[in-house]
Amino acid sequence: MVKPWNEWMFIIFPEADWDPAIHGGEPTHDEYMQRVRDFIGDDKIPAKIVNISKWAVNEVVAERYSSDTGNIHCLGDAVHRHPPFNGLGSNTCIQDAYNLAWKVAYTLRGTANPRILTSYSIERQPVGLGVITRANQGFRDHLAVWQALGITEPDLESATKAFEELSAITPAGAKRRRAFRKAIEGTEKEFHAVGQEMNQKYDGSPAVCFKDEKDPRPPLPEDAVLNYQISTYPGSRLPHAWLNARVPGKQISTQDLVGKGRFTLLTGPGDGEGRWKAAAEKVGKELGIEVKSVSIGWRCDWEDVYFDWERKREVEEDGCVLIRPDRFVAWRSIGMVEEPEERLRRAMRGVLCLDA
Ligand SMILES: Cc1cc2nc3c(=O)[nH]c(=O)nc-3n(C[C@H](O)[C@H](O)[C@H](O)COP(=O)(O)OP(=O)(O)OC[C@H]3O[C@@H](n4cnc5c(N)ncnc54)[C@H](O)[C@@H]3O)c2cc1C
Structure with a gap:
């Protein structure tokens, strides 16, 4: 939903082996429109396509964000790409920039040794790895929701039948409703992922001083995707108060x-x-x-x-x-x-x- 309740985003996944070069070129406007109509389920509701754009689902992260020479640093989608589940794309890119910018400024002013720049990849690459892994798992978790709603059925007739079954007071209807509830519960690590968002810990970084710590960092909470470890242990985000x-x-x-x-x-x-x-x-x-x-x-x-x-x-x-x-x-x-x-x-x- 882009603007409630009359502007929506439809995401259409082609078959895995679909290739426009082999399968008759890109879909036409009318073919896209037909898919929208199929999704709505009838031809009566007026619909108009505002824009069409293509993007690819990735599960990639660079092994390191900086060159060995120390004068090339990459950030954002250039080093971590993933689907939008968990909504951590732009903010992870901005955090990379925020992490790197002050180090570059201090180095250029001569108030930090250029070695501080090596901390950038050490701190941010594990965050990128965590985000691409979670986002892709979030994607997989959604499949069960789409299946329960009938969205993955191959044609309109079977999709309508599956969707109507959700309302049926029959054992099959109850089974589908159970599957729907379980599937929604299965997305909690997308919608309640405060730990995934906040548990960024810059262990092993040269730009953090651990010297006065008597003990190692306490282990993260059992489910570190859902639970945030609020701490001032060096290398943690400053807690909000x-x-x-x-x-x-x-x-x-x-x-x-x-x-x-x-x-x-x-x-x-x-x-x-x-x-x-x-x-x-x-x-x-x-x-x-x-x-x-x-x-x-x-x-x-x-x-x-x-x-x-x-x-x-x-x-x-x-x-x-x-x-x-x-x-x-x-x-x-x-x-x-x-x-x-x-x-x-x-x-x-x-x-x-x-x-x-
Ligand atoms: C469908 C979808 C939904 C999303 N939803 C969310 C969300 O809910 N929350 C969230 O945080 N993130 C979301 N994202 C992710 C987010 O949009 C990206 O992570 C973010 O925009 C990446 O920013 P970036 O600056 O690293 O790269 P980009 O935004 O890709 O910017 C790179 C720029 O470089 C330009 N460029 C490329 N090559 C050259 C060249 N050779 N010379 C000059 N310029 C060049 C490009 O044109 C582009 O403008 C979503 C992404 C998609 C696709």
């Missing part, structure tokens, strides 16, 4: 405090706030980059009005979480340390690959 000002106004998401081409250090109230903020300013100046620092919590820059950040941040209130310009966690300190400046400097230099 709603915040507000002390005198309540428009609420703001943690997502909107970060990004915009700069690193951000999130910390909490008290002595920790003062020392981490001072460290961010000093280290940022030294490295020639902007490190914005924001405190969240009691009497801080932003109030954690629903204690949402406290539940998700996984660090103490005198700890901190360093966020990359693409809103991924670069590094974190669980609590205050003796030498906050030294720790932050080491993490930032690591993430920018300056000691490589």
Whole structure:
């Protein structure tokens, strides 16, 4: 459905061995129209074709997104192609660009070592692989829905019969309704795939600092397609939490405090706030980059009005979480340390690959 309820998209799959060169050329406008009419089921409903376009279903991902020479980087459909199930095409392409752009900018400005660019393929290729695999499985899962509705029947007569059977109060009708319900349930990994969308974890990346982690990343939830592991473990997406000002106004998401081409250090109230903020300013100046620092919590820059950040941040209130310009966690300190400046400097230099 493009515009409810009178503009629709029909997707017609040709037979697997259909070839216009052998089978009499491309279908005509009238032949397409006939298929639309067959689908509607009668000739009475007025229908007009607005546009026809062809595309191919792919299940391909490049093994690496960057050349060995390190100066060619590919993104978007050029490196991952799949059918539209799960709706992750454009946004995966945009995420690739968002991941690469700040690294290129920092490299060109001389504030990061060019080695940071090797992190692009390491971080994004597994995401592309996951998306093409899920989208194609989503495609296969839909086949059962089309079969239950009679869409895959070879002609109008048998398709109509199969569709009418859905309404029949007979054992065959009950069987088809059961098959329909099961088929719809089988598409849940397309429509409730928050884990698939959000569980991007950049393990093994040189642009993430894991040095201060005592334990390896906890395993993903059992069904990682449906369930999102909210975490500030380095290499994770920054968790979203709603915040507000002390005198309540428009609420703001943690997502909107970060990004915009700069690193951000999130910390909490008290002595920790003062020392981490001072460290961010000093280290940022030294490295020639902007490190914005924001405190969240009691009497801080932003109030954690629903204690949402406290539940998700996984660090103490005198700890901190360093966020990359693409809103991924670069590094974190669980609590205050003796030498906050030294720790932050080491993490930032690591993430920018300056000691490589
Ligand atoms: C039917 C369908 C439904 C979809 N639904 C969704 C959805 O619900 N959600 C979603 O997120 N995504 C969806 N997608 C996927 C999404 O459209 C693509 O993933 C996305 O558009 C790819 O963006 P891109 O910039 O990487 O490539 P493209 O959009 O293909 O852009 C590449 C551009 O490069 C140009 N080009 C190619 N060769 C050259 C050349 N030699 N010189 C100069 N220019 C060149 C092309 O003309 C094109 O403009 C859908 C795709 C299809 C086909």
